[in-house]
Amino acid sequence: MKNFKVLSMAFMASVSVMQAQDVNEAKKAIDAEQYDKAKLNLKSIVKSDDSNGEAFFLLGNVYLFQNVADSAKISYDKGLNAKKDGYLNNIGLGQLLLDKGDLAGANAKFELAKKEMRRKDFQEYVYIARANMNSTNPNYKNALAVLELAKEKNDQEPQVQLAFGDAFYGDKNQNEAYRAYRNAYQGDNTLIRAKMQLGVLLKGAKAYTEAVAAYDDVIAINPSYGPVYRELAETYYLWGSNQPAKYDENIKKALDYYEKYMSMTDYSLASRMRHADFLILAKDYKALEVEANKMKQLDKVNPRILRYLGYAAYENGNTDSAITSLNSFINDSSNKIIAQDYMYLGLAKVKKATKADDSLDLPVFNEAIGFIKKAVDMEPTLTSEIGDLGKKLYEQKLFKEASEVFEIATSNKESKNYLLDNFYLGNSIYFDNTKSGAVKDTVALQKADVAFGNVIQASPATQDVYVYRARTQSLLENDELMIKYYQQYIDIVTQRGPEELAKSTVKGKLVEAYNTMAAGYANSDKAKALEYFNKTLAIDPGNAYATQSINSLK
Structure with a gap:
């Protein structure tokens, strides 16, 4: 019997060591972003022994990495009952409360975990x-405060330093992040993530050449470390976006590296969704459509797949499919809608509303404008993306509809296209009010005047805007302002010298300015009117309107 007890204890010790090894393997898989591999490992542990609380906790974390909060909660709840380290699951439940914005509830859960800590423990602080x-x-300042407690227990522990690096990075303190990552790697040169993060800091500083060199150093040490290829993909994407001349070359590299990252991690639904998000950034919509259909085979009911199908269908010219997919996604109240969802649906409906003869189905177009407004209300930076739509409508001579788009585009003064979109807004309204059969819209013309004023304020040297503002004031029958803006145009082109004045386009606008100004003076100041008509004849001696008007005034 005594021998049996000894053997039992030895067996249990052996099981404990094996489980510890398995948990460590799971941690390595999580760090390598091989979440399905980690999940299988951890599920195996908790199935064979439900007393391992850390395994339940880590499994819950994997579910959170894969955005499956319900499964994470189930794992944490079960883990609370584990005999060993069950209290760690309070930390996972605390994160779920943070996700809901319940800071007090989260802190209460964290305190429950802290109460179970022994004198030299520090890992719990890292988890919190x-x-x-x-x-x-995310709350990086809270993370830093908790890590100070871990530092008191073991300030040289590489995992503590790595966590400090991540917290400082999130808090935008690049110098301290660099020190922490460096210390982490020096403390444990197998901690490859710390070395990789040094490259991430360079990426954030737009030092792309140096960042790539840093990632190459990581690959030289461990070519099987998947996350470094994701970082390379993101770096080349940013490099391409910031240097348009090399955009195509760098985007191709970005996509190739992301494919390598996928091959070295996993092809789970969650991974495919991250890949799809990257394909949207890289504007590779053909690949996005392929990925979305593969996801659909994996999970036919996951609503987020409809988003990817909708985006891809729109970009690939399948308007009806885009509208169907996005309507289904947006109309499901359980889905978290983002601004891009409304934007894509709006753009798809504009395409649907545009007929072969360049006329519009107005009810569908008005629906589209409503969705585009919703998108911009949620994310004002999207204003910079709709100018091309406005220009297309403008070129189709759909001036009223173009003005509606440009009015949304100019709602954000920080837009990179703010000046140009204001110019188009003013012109769209002006031409809508001068087309055949138009009924003058005074309110709209006043908006045009404001738009032209915005252009002048931002770029006073833009000479043609004064002509259009003068024309707008002429429609508004305000001769005083009409004369003022024509005169400002004359002053600008005159200052630019004989070469500018000799241009045929400028001559034509000067004739327009002098004739219109003269007509404005005709009833109040004949001498001024004659002066300006004569200036017209100095440029265009055969101008019939000026000649007839001079004869009438005499």
């Missing part, structure tokens, strides 16, 4: 700090 960082409502 990461819960603060990984939450959908």
